[in-house]
Amino acid sequence: MILTLLSATSSNQVSSRSTAPSTGSGSNTRTRRKKQTDSLTASSHAVDTSLPSNSAESSAVSTPARTDQSENQNSQSSRQSTESSVNECVTSQLRLRSAQKASTLVRVMFTGISNTAQLEKAAKYLSYSHVKDISKCTHLIADEAKRTIKFLCALSKGVHIVTSQWLLQSQKAGKSLDIEKFLLRDEKSEKLYKYNLRNSLRAAQENGGLFSGLRIHATRQTKPPPSEIKDIVAAAGGKFCTSAPKSSSSDLYIISCEEDAKVYKRLLKTGFQVVTKEFLLTGILRQKLEPNLYKLL
Structure with missing residues (x-):
């Protein structure tokens, strides 16, 4: 019986030793896990804490970049505005010169x-x-x-x-x-x-002179006077003969009037074409040569 009690006691001691290490190992495991969790949490807090610092640095870096970009845009806008003003000024000057040239x-x-x-x-x-x-x-x-x-x-x-x-x-x-x-x-x-x-x-404008290729002579008392007829004939492209021609020609017309009847009748006898002033005046208004309408007989 004593042996039985000793055996039981010995068995309990062994069981107690066996259980104690097991309990200690679990406690240590839990402790390590807790420490890991705390470490992760601390790391997480450390990361979170660092974020504002990174944001500030990013802001500090981006602010000069934005400022430079804004300055570049302002500079470009200023150049474009200046170029536009110069172009407008040049265009205005060219228009003014063109208008002045046209007016002259x-x-x-x-x-x-x-x-x-x-x-x-x-x-x-x-x-x-x-x-x-x-x-x-x-x-x-x-x-x-x-x-x-x-x-x-x-x-x-x-x-x-x-x-x-x-x-x-x-x-x-x-x-x-x-x-x-x-x-x-x-x-x-x-x-x-x-x-x-x-x-x-x-x-x-199209024909280049009604009397082009013609010669005109006017007797002394014709109205308008020969000096003015000369200018009209020249403007119409003809040639004015100051002196009385000596011979008749198909390209020659004598402008005369009743006051110079003796003169023009003598010219008629020698074959000259004698017409009234309307051959000149009305002819220019109409821009037509119509000697047969204004013949002096």
Whole structure:
């Protein structure tokens, strides 16, 4: 019985030793796991804590980059604005020079207008030249189709014939207006002499001179006087003969009148073609050579 008790006691001691290490190992394992968990948590906190620092550094780095980009954009915008201003300035100067150059090509002359002071002022404002020589005129200013020397010469040369309103309205607009709206139209004159001024101007511009290739002579008492007829003939492309020709020719016409009847009748006998002044005056208005309508017999 004593042996039995000793055996049981010994067995319990062994069992107790066996259980104790096992319990200690589990406790250590739990302790290690807890330490690992705490370590991971601490690491996580450390990472979280470092994030604001990285964000700040990123912000610190990106801010200068954004500033540089903004400065580059501003600089580029400034250059573009400057270039645009320069281009606009150059374009404006070119337009001004073009307008000034165009205005110097306009040379006006007046006819049949009693008071030209206001018109001359308008022409000066527009930088137009006021000329006295019909050969230099580009625009004749007339409000009626009166058969003045200037008018007939201008028509013969195909010069633009416009009303005074062209100058006045152009001055008001501050620029040269299209002449199409201001071309002279005189229904009374056109009906009386049976012509169309616009058509006649067009014909003069296209044909290059009604009397081109012809010679004209005028007797002493013809009206307008020979000195003025000379200018009209020259403007129409013809040649004026100051002295009486000695022989007749198909390209030669003598302009005469009843006051010089003795002269022209003598010329008729020798075969000259003698016509009235209307051969010249109405012929220019119509831009037609019609000697048979104006023969002197």
